[in-house]
Amino acid sequence: MRIINSDVLVIGAGLAGERTAIACAKRGLDVTILSLVPPRRSHSSAAQGGMQAALANTVMGEGDTPTVHWLDTVKGSDWGCDQEVARIFADNAPIAMREMAHFGVPWNRVKGGKQQVFIKGKKAEIEEDFANEGLITSRAFGGTAKWRTCYTADGTGHTVLYTMDNMVLQLGIPVHDRMEALRLIHKDNRCIGAIVRSLRDGEIMAYIAKATVIATGGYGRIYGESTNAVINEGTGSWLALQTGVVPLGNMEAVQVHPTGIVPTDILITEGCRGDGGLLLDVDEYRFMPDYEPEKMELASRDVVSRRMKEHMLKGKGVQSAYGEHLWLDLRQLGEHHLTTKLREVYDICMYFIGVNPITELVPVRPTQHYSMGGIRVNKDGQAYNMEGLFALGEVACWDMHGFNRLGGNSLAETVVAGMVVGKQVAAFANKAELNVEVTLAEEAADLERKKMDRLMNGDGQENVYALRDEIGRILTKYVHIFRTGEGLQTAVNELKIIVDRTKNVKVRTSAPGMNPELSIALRIEGMAKQAYVIAKGALDRTESRGAHSREDYPARDDKNWLNRTLVRWAEGEPDPVFDYEPVGLLDLPPGDRGYGGGHMIDMDISVDEYNKQVDPGQTTNGRLQPAEPTGTKLPKEAWRAKLEGKE
């Protein structure tokens, strides 16, 4: 078996992975990046709308600060986030945007003088300050107090990823593309790399490193119907779950985006509504102001998706051969806007569904979009219970999003976490020593070889595609926008059986090389087990918080459920083990989000008492000690000064 050594192994070449690799290479470390696909094809490239950062350059962002951004993020998370991590994010986001400008991103810029825009769906005129001309501008997004989302038309992920990958080229960091990590190599809670399969020729290799970083994105494709790229099958979170010791956090926190197009489920950016797009029903009536008089179409995504579903349940949906949907009305934005600032959206509508958004309504419905949950890490990005393993970006539960992520916060998270976590990875790798244990790598590779042999030559009867479709059907039916105890129990029962059936998958082709059916067969156990823990976590959480909305438990229950779900699943064990930990230090006490309605069950202990439980509660669950103690980056009650107008 070939063994490839580096200081740092980064699995995943999207924005989070590449920014981490850059942070490490700039500190003199030898870095190797692995990617399922050529790096510029990574799913980061499909992000359209933008990145939130409190630059306050546009007149509509006046008075914005990281504190306001932080407040929006904490409220958006329905208080499920780690408030210190949200603060680290909000404080660093403006620096990250400016750094990306320095690297070469052609951010759209402020133009001085009068501008025609849409505010709350109505035409309006604003006057930009000529003093800010040429600085990075921003657009409106959901759940935000200010216009804060930096963008390059509607190709933001694309330009930022291309710029990031240019930096990777400049620094000469090797990217081994068409490579899939199958298993982490670890012993005694120390990770030393991964067993990897080449998707070019099927070769099995070991990549050994002082520090291993997982940045593989989300698990949306487990849902089948998803806006995600076809490669987002939860391969990275599975690497962690498979260890049996690293927990996944809040797997039941799954975001359903209001506007996937019908059919095909391709995403239409929130920027459309930010720029003035409206949601209409079967009567072409604008219904959102009736539900959300303040934020209208621009409430947080969990709330807008719920309101859309609610409205369809009232019989106001549009019936079609592809199921029920609503309309997104972009006509008032006009041809120029749609063919420049929303050009990718225009192309998607024209090419994929033959709808011209300049003159026609776009069919949309809420569609699985983002995984708030993932590999649980501390504020430095270190995985719980596993020295030498880091995770960041969508695959991680860092956890700035809690139970609902704001639009524009995840793309920004990738580059901010890349800066912050990348520095910690480099510090770790610079200190770490590594004894290359070839036998350990051989043992890990043997497990995968045996698995391949069983899949190819065993006497199983199961078809991998049929199982994949079943998993998606169950999750989409029972673990979606609205959830009930009964439905979730059904999902859990059915998924348990599917997990067992994955052991009997038989690959129908013995073709050498990448063998596409073998490739997905190697992933199916991970997909099934993750689907199971999503459903089980949702069943056990008897409250409604953010995207987790229980019809039988409609209240947000801060008395019993102001916590984070953690799940571990040891190999060979029939059942996973669930634990819960405090969400993190509370600075902004739990309160009303200002949108979404619903009621709350209050905490029965004080914030101080809660905060005392954070360190012990998290350490018990395997949190490694971060470089700085808990709370150092969370200025106490900074929001108070902001709300009182003193900041």
Add this chain to the structure above:
Amino acid sequence: MGRTLTFKIFRYNPTKLNDKPHVEAYRLEEIPRLNVFTALNMIREQQAPDLMFDFVCRAGICGSCAMVINGRPTLACRTLTADLPETIELFPLPFFKLLGDLSVDTGVWFREMGERLESWVHNHKEFDPQAIEERMDNETAIKIYNSERCIECGCCIAGCATAQVYPDFIGAAGLNRIGRFLFDPRDERGDQEWFELVSTDEGIFGCIGMMACDDVCPKDLPLLEVFAYIRRKVSGIAIKK
């Protein structure tokens, strides 16, 4: 509707001993709004489990799925079968290294092109995290973006007559990349550096102006405009010399 489609697909697995390139036919009942992405997945799941092809975003954004469809290089994900005759021929992009069946290695070619052209902003200033960003007028940002929109799908290279006979030619994608940095005021490369990079037969003078690239580009990049700009720039530098 109600058509039975015949997909004639190029098959060859270079890792398989004694495999020979050939074409196999697969029949599929057409369903409404069927595109080549869905069709290929149906064929693989139901008929040809070893069929290799590349899709990632399936939304026309990532550039993975370019192939030759009835003689024309284009993105498979956004090609609707309703726009095609009943017989659909699928071949891998020419020029690029074949990985198997319809899968080609565009990634490595584009990476080497990027290295060759030093595809990054050449700027000696250190980033100052405390400073506000340098200003840029919005029109310049949009001009850069219009070239930056290239998704590296490889259609332009596959359709280019020069590239087929002269593999070192950087092609429309490479010239467009040079344009992207030429337009960027942050890039400090001077006349001499640009001249050496682009005034060669691998560069702008390799282009014989047939402009198939412009015909097949799925993102409608302003290639004519970019090439004209580069030619003017290079001639200008030459005259100054």
